[in-house]
Amino acid sequence: MTxxxxxxxMVLATGGTIAGVQHQGSSYSAGQLTAEALLSVLPDMSGVADLSAEQLANVGSQSMTYAIWCDIVHRVAEIVRNDQADAVVITHGTDTMEETAYFLQLALPANLPVILTGAMRPANAWGADGPRNLFDAIRVAAASVSVRNGVSIVMNGHIHDARYVQKIM
Structure with missing residues (x-):
């Protein structure tokens, strides 16, 4: 028996509020925490997935660039080519997440689940939503391995297709 x-x-971190730190008062700085720091606050995931993490960028969503998009595409292509992961989770700022997700949907092959997630509150804020969103994204990525349905966004307990998602404030 096997x-x-x-x-x-594989968790690829790019920054955003999910990796942000709130300062005294109401201001915060996006993209301050590493991928490892984001994973360190999650409950034990050893029964869900074999996790690895890399930091691709650490910028606020407003600073997401075409060059970073290309870095993501190239890294995911390398992951596929070298059989390094069965699914990818990308942490990202929410202001431009929908654009990144749609770009990745067009640029990446559909044979690898790619899940984007982020947060509306900094990592150290009261009621931070990032840890739960990351936890959910990893679980969806792990479950999506057999489905291979391309790029999605997982936020607030919902799964959104990259083609149809839109941030509304």
Whole structure:
């Protein structure tokens, strides 16, 4: 009898509020925490996925560029080519997440689940939503391995297709 192999999920961090730190008062700085720091606050995921993480960028969503998009595409292509993961989760700022998700939907092959997630409140804010969103994104990525349905956004307990998602404030 062979052992059960967990899905391999690679977390690629790009910054945003999910990696932001709130200062005294109401201001915050986006993209301050590393991928490892974001994963360190999650509950034990050892029964869900074999996790690895990389920092691709650490910028606020307003500073997302075409060059960073290309870095993401190239890194995901490398992950596929070298069979490094079964699914990818990308942490991202919410202001431009929908644009990045749509671009990735067009630029990446649909044979690898790619899940974007972020947060509306900084990591150290009261009621931070980032840890739950990241936890959910990893679970969806791990479950999506057999489905291979391309790019999605997971936020606030919902799964959104990259083609149809829009941030509304």
């Amino acid at each position: 052992g059960f192999s967990l899905p391999r999920v």
